[in-house]
Amino acid sequence: MSQVALPLICALDLTDSDHAVTLANQLSGSVGAVKLGHEFFTNNGPDGVRAVAAVVPIFLDLKFHDIPNTVAAAVRAVVPLRPVMLTVHACGGLKMMQAACAAADQAASALDIQPPLILAVTVLTSLSVADLGRLGIGKEPIDWAVGLADVARQAGCDGVVCSPHEVARLRQVCGDDFTLVTPGIRPVGGDDDDQKRTATPRQAISAGADYIVVGRPITQAADPVAVAAGIAAELSAHPVL
Numbered sequence: 001m002s003q004v005a006l007p008l009i010c011a012l013d014l015t016d017s018d019h020a021v022t023l024a025n026q027l028s029g030s031v032g033a034v035k036l037g038h039e040f041f042t043n044n045g046p047d048g049v050r051a052v053a054a055v056v057p058i059f060l061d062l063k064f065h066d067i068p069n070t071v072a073a074a075v076r077a078v079v080p081l082r083p084v085m086l087t088v089h090a091c092g093g094l095k096m097m098q099a100a101c102a103a104a105d106q107a108a109s110a111l112d113i114q115p116p117l118i119l120a121v122t123v124l125t126s127l128s129v130a131d132l133g134r135l136g137i138g139k140e141p142i143d144w145a146v147g148l149a150d151v152a153r154q155a156g157c158d159g160v161v162c163s164p165h166e167v168a169r170l171r172q173v174c175g176d177d178f179t180l181v182t183p184g185i186r187p188v189g190g191d192d193d194d195q196k197r198t199a200t201p202r203q204a205i206s207a208g209a210d211y212i213v214v215g216r217p218i219t220q221a222a223d224p225v226a227v228a229a230g231i232a233a234e235l236s237a238h239p240v241l
């Protein structure tokens with residue numbers, strides 16, 4: 001059973017851990033988890049994660065990408081922080097993802113806790129087709145994402161992070177028992193910031209996402225609690241059957 005009860009996850013891309021704890025408290029009724037990533041972790045370290053984890057479940061988005069041995073060691077180091085989800089880059093390959101999954105299971109069983117969901121990041125939602133071309137990837141994002149998700153599944157990952165534009169196809173290809181998490185979410189009329197392949201919360205969930213990640217539209221709003229509550233209400237008013 002999932003440790004994350006609500007579909008909305010707020011990305012707290014903040015430098016200040018007190019601010020993050022305050023927001024986590026205020027948003028706790030609307031979100032299933034909050035996502036802490038590089039900006040938060042490099043400023044506040046494990047203590048900052050523990051402070052927020054005392055308030056709401058944590059999605060630790062450190063997107064590990066290195067040789068299998070190094071990624072396994074990093075996963076072992078973060079499991080005691082009790083994240084409910086954590087990320088690795090699918091581009092790290094089959095063996096790296098297998099090592100991450102095995103390390104999470106071992107570390108969690110040593111602590112007698114449920115292991116975090118291991119999610120593989122497919123194609124960053126900030127990358128356009130032109131950006132991929134510049135990197136030498138002559139594929140549409142959807143085709144690249146499907147290939148990466150397939151390797152992630154073979155490696156034993158619990159799911160992937162993908163663009164809302166790819167989620168319907170990935171749901172079809174990967175089946176129902178695979179967690180799909182989509183950032184790149186913008187409420188109707190919202191600013192896209194640096195995101196390229198966006199959708200509204202409702203569109204993403206209707207297309208098959210289990211969880212949506214929303215950052216700046218909530219954290220930079222004049223009233224973050226009202227924006228989060230509005231998104232949560234929109235999603236619960238029209239549940240996906």
Ligand code: C5P
Nearest residue numbers: 011123124125161183184213214215216
């Ligand atoms: O502020 P915004 O809603 O754009 O935040 C999106 C969050 O999701 C950021 O924390 C970003 O690091 C993360 N993310 C993403 N695209 C991915 C994976 C993660 O935007 N493919």
